[in-house]
Amino acid sequence: MEEGIVRVSDVTYRYPKGEEPALRGVNLEVKRGEVLAIMGPTGAGKTTLVSLFNGLIPHYFEGRVTGEVLVSDLSTSRHRIQDLVEHVGLVLQDPETQIFGITVLEDTAFGPSNLGYPREQILNLVREALAAVRLSGYEERLTANLSGGEKQRLAIAGVLAMQPEILVLDEPTSELDPLGRAEVFEAVSALRAERQATVILVEHETEDVLRLADKVAVIAKGEIVWYGAPRDLFRDVLRTRDLSIRPPEVAELGLKLCERGLLPTDEIPLTLEEAEAVIREMLGGKKLEAQAQTLSSPGTVERTTIIETIDLTHVYPGGIQAVSGVNLKIRKGEFIALVGQNGAGKTTLVKHFNGLLTPTSGAVMVNGVDTRELGIGELAKQVGYVFQNPDHQIFSTTVEEEIRYGLKNLGLSEDEQEMRIREALSLVGLEDKRGRHPFTLSKGERQKVAVASILAIAPPVIIIDEPTTGLDWTGTTRMLELISDLFRTNGSNSP
Ligand SMILES: Nc1ncnc2c1ncn2[C@@H]1O[C@H](COP(=O)(O)OP(=O)(O)OP(=O)(O)O)[C@@H](O)[C@H]1O
Ligand SMILES: [Mg+2]
Structure with a gap:
């Protein structure tokens, strides 16, 4: 039988700053042309495992690896990252860490230029890669101004342009809208059909795994706890739930x-x-009579308006109009979901609610006062904002300090601070990570830190920008429960 194109033998790995191993005794083999999905809860070791495949571990993260990883017969600890990139393309979970170019064209051309291809060929590769992720026409756009989802697609294009035989995607669609997700997965399927590419995919969405993957490996606490065909796992609904995965x-x-x-x-x-x-x-051919039901609508109660936008328009420098003429009233106790395609202006709109952006024209009123007249500090007490990307928000060196920061600004007593920190940590389930540096946490764990630091402040309005990005199913369910509990007890608003 043909040997696997990726072979992981007995690998144990501990980060230099890690208290315990992030991977323990992992064995795994991926055959050429196969699609392997890696699933498992936040902090399980998924990103760590895929970082072994292109040599990020141990060359970049250091720490001690025992066992062996072979990719296209190359040992990833003995070969340099530069030699591995031709074989393995890794799209990181956080697209921003992977975007180097000033323009979209420059960024996508970065990889193939480094491989020394002629200019014509580079342009062809770039064109194909951008088309595959629906970014044709974006060539001259500045990467810094792209939306979260657009950045995610750009990061994928950058790797596609190098045409690696093994494509590794760490939650490639966590920030994409349904259309974007479908397109990324179509591109992956095409790559596999046309070039027998081998694909390794970290993914939480059961339905997508079922459709795309030949095999699934489930990780928990650094160990592979399930391996086999996705159908065999998901049909066992109870086991699937036990593994913290949402069954179809x-x-x-x-x-x-x-x-x-x-x-x-x-x-x-x-x-x-x-x-x-x-x-x-x-039904055995029985015909069912459909019954029309009239739903009685509950009596509406007039509630005080907390946030109001009046003809709100925002134009970014460079002329892109992200929000145009929005009139919106948010009342106390409402739970509002803002939905729209990537790049539709959701983040731009909500950043006006806490003064991160000011209107180009029109106005935003919070409790009847124009946000332009309120300082950022005053607004922060009223409107808590959890960023789409937790790393834009986290700046302290421990989880505890991160949460304490906002509480100090409120002038709370030491005792009160301590109580709130403890409460917030337990709400998000991070009690045991209190002393850790946020950047040594997994992405889902960092997201929880960001949410905890806002929960601790308990402002009347909480804005959460894509709260479940990068969280596993249990995490997502808990987060949504948390938000709606909060909303019931405090009457907080959460778009
Ligand atoms: N640079 C680091 N230093 C120390 N520990 C780390 C570092 N990065 C991750 N860890 C720890 O290693 C474990 C595995 O993290 P990893 O990022 O692989 O999880 P994950 O399964 O990808 O989670 P997520 O679904 O949140 O992305 C976690 O306990 C995490 O806290
Ligand atoms: Mg991860």
């Missing part, structure tokens, strides 16, 4: 039917088509 929705439905004795467990459907077949069979 139709499988949940199937499990309910099993529990009522209506379906044998080995017939639990995993896709909509399979569910349809099961249901048809159960």
Whole structure:
């Protein structure tokens, strides 16, 4: 039998500053042309594992690796990163750490230029790569001004342009809208079909894993705890949940039917088509009469307006109009979801609520006062903002200090600070990471630190920009519960 193109043998690894190993005794083999999904909860070691494949570990992160990683027969600890990039393209979880160019064109050309290709060929590769991620026409745009989702697609294009035989994607679509996700995954499928590329994908979305992956490896606390075909895992709904992975929705439905004795467990459907077949069979051709239902609407209560935008328009330097003529009223106790495609202006809009941006024209009123008349400090008490990218918000050297910072600014007593820090840490489940440097945490853990530091302040309005980016399923469920609890107890607003 052919040997795997990626072979991990008995690998144990500890970060230089890590208290315990981030990976323990990992064995894994990926065959040429295979798509492997890596799943598992926040902090499990997914990013650490994929960082071994292109030599980031141990060449960049250092620390001690035991065991061996072979990629295209090259040992990743003995070969330099520069020699590995031709074989392995790694798209990092955080696109910003991977964007170097000033313009989109420059950035995408960076990799192939370093490989010394002729100019014509570089331009062709760039054109194809940008088309694959729906960024054609963006060539001259400044990378610094792209939205989170656009940056994510650009990072993928940069790697595609080098045409590596192994493509490693660490949560490549966590900041993308559904259209963007579908397009990235189409590009991945095409790459595999046309070039037999091998793809390793860290991904939380069960449905996408089911559609794309041949194999799935689940990691927990640095160990591989499940390996096999995705169907075999997801059909076992209880085991899937145990591993902190969200089972496919139709499988949940199937499990309910099993529990009522209506379906044998080995017939639990995993896709909509399979569910349809099961249901048809159960109905045995019976026709169901649809019943129209009138929903009575609950009586509406007038509530005080907390935030109001009046004809709000924002034009960024360079002329891009990100928000135009928005009129919006947010009332006390409302829970508001802002939805829109990447680049639609969601972040631009909410940054006006706490004074991070000021209107080009129009106005934003918080509790009836124009934000231009309130200082940032005053606004911070009223409106807490959790950034889309936690690293834009975190600047202290320990998790504890990060949360304390805002509390000190409020002038709270030591005791009160301590109480709130403890409460916030327990709300997000980070009690044991209190003394850690935020940048030694996984991305999902950093996201939790960012949320905790705002929760501790308990402002009347909380804005959370894509709160679940980079969180696993348990994390997402907990975060959403947390937000809605908070909203019930405090009457906070959360767009
Ligand atoms: N630079 C670092 N120094 C020390 N410890 C680290 C460092 N980076 C990560 N860790 C720790 O290693 C463990 C695994 O982290 P890793 O980033 O691989 O998790 P992950 O599964 O990718 O999580 P996420 O889903 O949040 O991205 C965590 O306990 C984390 O706190
Ligand atoms: Mg990660």
